[in-house]
Amino acid sequence: MSMSKNDQDIHTEENGQEEEPEGLDTPSESSGWGGDYPLDSVFVRKEHRTVSEVIKRIKAKRFILNPDFQRDFVWSIKKQSRLIESCLMRIPLPVLYVAEDRDGKIVVVDGLQRLITFSRYLDDEFALRGLGEGKADFPGDNLLLGKKFTDLPLNLQERVEDTQLTLCILDSKAPNRAKLDIFERVNSGEPLSRQQMRNCLFNGPATRWLRKASQSKAFLKATGGGLSKKTMRDREAINRFCAFRLLGPEKYKGDMDDFLAKCLERMNETGKEDLENLYHAFDRSMSSNYFLFKKHAFRKSLTETGPGPRKTVINIALFDVCSVIFSKIDPSIVEDNAEKIRAAIIKLLKEDGFVRGITYGTNNLFQVLLRFAWMKKAVEEAL
Template identity: 25%
Template sequence: MDAKDKIIDDEQKMIEEQIQSYSKKIDFYTSEYTIEILAQKVKDNEYTVPDYQREFTWDDIRRSKFIESILIGLPIPFVFFWLNEETGKLEIVDGSQRLRTIEEYLSNKLKLKGLDRLALLNGTHFKDLTIARQRKVLNRSIRGIILSENTDIEARIDLFERINTGSKAANPAEVRRGVLQGPFMDLINDLASLPLMNELAPVSIKQRKERESEELISRFFAYSDGLDDYKDDVSPFIFRYIKKMNDEFEAEPALANSYRMNFEQMLNFVNTNFPNGFKKTRNAKTTPRARFESMAIGSYLAIKTNPELTITEDQAEDILMSPGFLKETRSDGANAKRRLTGRINFIKDALLEI
């Protein structure tokens, strides 16, 4: 075997070891449930919907069309659960909107509307079906995938993002809020409610429900504490960081005051020196992530070096309107480590050179 073949063989062994190592983290089994049983368990609160599940946002038409799919026999996606070792209950990983819609329909709380294929059912409830049709609906089965209590937490986070099959996957900030509860996560949630944070970095109503402010703050702390272990893997990187910081805050509660002070000092600097805050324009209603990361972390690192730093409004405009800043904060490849460090260092260097 020549040197080139040996390198290829070694790489193949490493690939196989990586696959086997990750596969051992996943433990699950499948089960079949009738729609009648699923609805009854939802009604009896036998299933729990953790915080990382986004709010129930399906409107009546979307719920009606899901019921229409059941009635005409279209395939229904699997429902994913995780077995909570402490309570013995199944937590709904993906499928809460489907399960709650089923329960509402069978309880006659949902009146169908907006149907095309079964238009004659518009304005009707489950009780309006014939008894024979009701039985067919009740006896229809849906397959459940149950992740066991042995499935390690980081693997579950990965699975939450991969297997979510709703109209929109539960985003990482929602997931972390549910499974990474602790003193550091408490600080993130608290800072997200600061009036100055919401003024300088506004988010839409939809983004607020999806915890966008918490996502911005999580990135601020994770990136400003160092990117040595970052490998262009935003969600896993921030997950590992918050998990570690929860432990550190537990061991040393005084850290909370220090981190809060750093964040608020950064907010005050941006408020004083950048007229539009993190927004592109004065009346903007949302905050681009790349822009926030660049300005927030760059400003934080600059005032760490020079606590007395101030700039004029004209200087701020020159920085933010410069071709260099616009290039560094464009969206393509935004999470690559080179791009991330580039936009952070651009603001830091620009401020320190004034």
């Protein structure tokens, strides 16, 4: 089948460059409070705690400070010093937004840099620098320069420790969709992708599994390293594999955000052995897909013939069906029937209905069920 103009304009260079996948439907708009959620729903509560109380909980691992959706710690010493100076000047600090998980632990949604700064300073990991920049912002600036926490007079140490922090806590019982919507509203840093939000809110065995899978050689080879690590497009694709593999397409109700969140909840409650088995199934699938289609795995360009056809970007809906279906077939069977499988899938990708289903409205319930049914039938008939 010759490629349409829409297909042609999504070609990408074959250099492992990260790309925006095709067929990745935008999340459906929330109806918000009064629509999706009752107006009197209380998903956020406010609490006041001192810096020392919060640091105590951090050391007890009640606060989770290292969800890797967050950027590496990037605050300069000057900026960290200014935060400590604000405490000494008794300047009110911005609200911290956190989420409570089912175990009662606290995941930081907005304010991670501030909490890490407090933790580092109270542990004497840096000395105050860059205060005032030659101006008398604070009468004690010159006395503070070069001071670690334990170098401060006792009254100033207590002033830092007793600084009041206001925490807005997202309740663990809030619906998954509400958590993402609230997260999106309150995060004041660089805009985060929905997968980065999920990585924070469902931090645990599931997110560690996704991270490991995204680094596997088989996955990187099959995808050509084409899915963004920074925005976690790679982990989002793998999250979709896990959801359709563990929960099944029949459990999908039309809300991809909720479906992926339920998958992560399930994985966080799954035993280590079952997660290992899932990893091996995923790895086998990646190897089988690469064996069948080489650099064109999960791409519409797998239908191309002739010398050196250029590859299109990854199609996320094609990734869904091919990753799940081949995770259930022994690689030796795939190898023995490779030519027939290739022919069957190429034929399927010449069907206008199937192509539309993996290109437009890919989160639509009907389209999801249809593409899984068509691909399953095509592969089964080839075996």
